[in-house]
Amino acid sequence: MLTAVRRQLRVCMLSVKYNIMREMINPVTFVTNIIFMMLNNATILVQWFILFRLRDDIGGYTMKEVMLLWGLTAASFGLSRVLFARAFSLSELIVSGKLDSYLVQPKNVLLSVMTSATNISAIGDFLYGLVLLFACGFNVGRFFLFLLFTGTGTVIITAFALILGSLSFWFVRMEMFGNQMVSGMISFMTYPDGIFRGVSRFLVYFVIPVGMAVYHPVHIMTEFDAGMFLEVTGYAVFLMIAAVIVFYRGLKRYSSSSLMEARM
Amino acid sequence: MNRCMKKGMPGQLRQQGYGEMCRVPGRKYAVIYRAVLMENMQYAANIAMGFFSYFVFIFIFIKLWEYIYRTPGELIAGYTKEQMIWYVMMTEMIWFGSNTGAVARQVTADIRGGNIAYLMNKPYHYALYILAKYTGEWSIRLPMYALLAAVIGAAMVGAVPGFRLVTLPVMILCVVLGVTINAVFKICISLFSFWIEDATPFQWLYDKLILVVGTVFPIEIFPVSLQPLFKLTPIYTVCYGPAKLIVDFRAEKCIEILSVQVLYLAAGCALMFLVYRKGVKKLYVNGG
Numbered sequence: 001m002l003t004a005v006r007r008q009l010r011v012c013m014l015s016v017k018y019n020i021m022r023e024m025i026n027p028v029t030f031v032t033n034i035i036f037m038m039l040n041n042a043t044i045l046v047q048w049f050i051l052f053r054l055r056d057d058i059g060g061y062t063m064k065e066v067m068l069l070w071g072l073t074a075a076s077f078g079l080s081r082v083l084f085a086r087a088f089s090l091s092e093l094i095v096s097g098k099l100d101s102y103l104v105q106p107k108n109v110l111l112s113v114m115t116s117a118t119n120i121s122a123i124g125d126f127l128y129g130l131v132l133l134f135a136c137g138f139n140v141g142r143f144f145l146f147l148l149f150t151g152t153g154t155v156i157i158t159a160f161a162l163i164l165g166s167l168s169f170w171f172v173r174m175e176m177f178g179n180q181m182v183s184g185m186i187s188f189m190t191y192p193d194g195i196f197r198g199v200s201r202f203l204v205y206f207v208i209p210v211g212m213a214v215y216h217p218v219h220i221m222t223e224f225d226a227g228m229f230l231e232v233t234g235y236a237v238f239l240m241i242a243a244v245i246v247f248y249r250g251l252k253r254y255s256s257s258s259l260m261e262a263r264m
Numbered sequence: 265m266n267r268c269m270k271k272g273m274p275g276q277l278r279q280q281g282y283g284e285m286c287r288v289p290g291r292k293y294a295v296i297y298r299a300v301l302m303e304n305m306q307y308a309a310n311i312a313m314g315f316f317s318y319f320v321f322i323f324i325f326i327k328l329w330e331y332i333y334r335t336p337g338e339l340i341a342g343y344t345k346e347q348m349i350w351y352v353m354m355t356e357m358i359w360f361g362s363n364t365g366a367v368a369r370q371v372t373a374d375i376r377g378g379n380i381a382y383l384m385n386k387p388y389h390y391a392l393y394i395l396a397k398y399t400g401e402w403s404i405r406l407p408m409y410a411l412l413a414a415v416i417g418a419a420m421v422g423a424v425p426g427f428r429l430v431t432l433p434v435m436i437l438c439v440v441l442g443v444t445i446n447a448v449f450k451i452c453i454s455l456f457s458f459w460i461e462d463a464t465p466f467q468w469l470y471d472k473l474i475l476v477v478g479t480v481f482p483i484e485i486f487p488v489s490l491q492p493l494f495k496l497t498p499i500y501t502v503c504y505g506p507a508k509l510i511v512d513f514r515a516e517k518c519i520e521i522l523s524v525q526v527l528y529l530a531a532g533c534a535l536m537f538l539v540y541r542k543g544v545k546k547l548y549v550n551g552g
Contacts, residue, residue: 029462036465043472047480054340054485055332121465176313184320191324195331200323 012115019118037124059194067132073189075129076153081122084114084158090165091175149217152236156213159243169250293396300400318360325352341484347511349421354507355479357413361406362443366398368467371454431513439506441525446502448532458543478503501528
């Protein structure tokens, strides 16, 4: 059992490695994509410097906490797009019948699909997240918590994208809806939860899983709370299991388009 | 065979008097514009699917400004809360309504993929062809987003303070000029693909500059020392100018903004033609 898991993980890592190596054929474009993504993210700080000139706190957050929020969002989103980029375009694979080539492989279908693409600019997102963490002041405990919550955030974002993508097994034209929901999620993730009250607060905690992906982790990193910690890790596991179940339920409805395609 | 009838010409172009069309300057671009416009009208429902992102963005900013404005009637950088929210709604309307693929993705893809070799031999100027195509795309999107912005604004914020219907034509002109200036600069950036293969990262930076500095805040909110600098950038003509006129119309400001837009457009077009002329000399075609 353990050997099988280890082999599967090795295949996934090799898949990601070859995705990255393929993009490195043109090193200038590869490096430019990463650096410019980091610069692109850094420009957002201007917005927050301006807002903090107007008020000392925004939604109960100081500049340091906003940087932590941004860092965690960038790192989680970045890592999910580096390791599992195909989860964000699953709809297109289902609609165009391109899942066939994954179904005949002897390894886990879902993991093979998810790791079959890598978004190179997302490496810049991940590195930017780490830069912001160090800019907030290095602290060993916070560093490990950050890495752990980057992991849970990655799982939550990927699982959410996977569930939305899997809806294409049942409904048509879901790809745009899925993209809109994921981009909406990212938009919410980059603003403090304190500005949302009433229905909007319910929305970010219970409909779009932003609260568990970044808001709770930032609160824990600011002031540790064991209950909240268990909530976040438990939710990440729950959402991951839910996404796997939805995908495999949907896969039973999948019909091939007889498209001839080789995956190397 | 007439040069206009080469393979790859849009179907509608082939059905018209091409010889005559090629002789009348500008008419071919009008035909391209009309063909793209009619094509995009078929996808109005798809465009409407993008309303969700716009709504989320505006919703967040309404909540943000509601938090920052703590007392009714408070002014920040000379703007009331309603004006500030309307400002963001207008700049985002311009952004979402004109954010189509032609000027950024297509130019880069054409150059990277080699399709430029076919397109540059057509009896039109490639950059103007892209501009005509882009105009056809946003001519459907922008009015749809304008309608959405008006509905959301009226429902969640109330009417634009001091809005007069008589000023609407000049506001529309200002928005159209702003969108065209933005397109010209984005084409210029995309044309850098002749040298660096993929100019997308430069597009990100330009977009972020416009988004963060231009769409989220009016220029008055920045430190006084930075304001003259921002007035020299495309932000002033692309986002700030049109939105400022909509939320706080003044005749003298209108003349100033329109004058700067005309100057900017002329300079941008000159730059676009220059970059294109230099760029095509760097083009290598590897068969195919």
